[in-house]
Amino acid sequence: MPRKKKTPSPLTNLSEKEIEQLRQIDERLHKVVNERRASMPRPAVHAEQSFGSITFRYETVRCGKANCTRCPHGPYWYAYWKENGRTRSRYVGRVLPEKARQVYEEKQRAKLEKNKT
Ligand SMILES: [Zn+2]
Known part of the structure; x- marks a missing residue:
């Protein structure tokens, strides 16, 4: 759709206060979208x-x-673990705790060995 350059966008005439209001609306919309995503x-x-x-x-x-x-x-x-019948979770990070990592790597190795034969 071609736009006439002479017609100023209604947005250019907004006051600081109106822009702030728009920003808040925008923020609220983002929140709603993200809440949807979270579910x-x-x-x-x-x-x-x-x-x-x-x-x-x-x-x-x-x-x-x-x-x-x-x-x-x-x-x-x-x-992830169960506590009183409820699933709890905690952020660990980029690397596993040492002991868990050993178990994990062992299993990975075992898997690779299995694939070889
Ligand atoms: Zn992010």
Whole structure:
């Protein structure tokens, strides 16, 4: 659709206050969109490793922040475990705790060995 250059955009005549109001509306819209996203299925799981009663998952996540251009983040390791029948989770980081990593790497090695034969 061709635009006439002479017609100024109504946005150019906005006062500081109106711009601020628009910004707030924009922020609210982002929030709603992100809340929708948050209720969507769990983030992608790239790897999983149980260690005792804890399950470690290597996941990419959405931070839920408005204007974030780097989503999804990670992948990072998260620990999942049951507590009083409820699933709890905790952010672990880029690397697994040493013991869990050993178990994980052993299993990975075993998998590779298996594939060879
Ligand atoms: Zn993000």
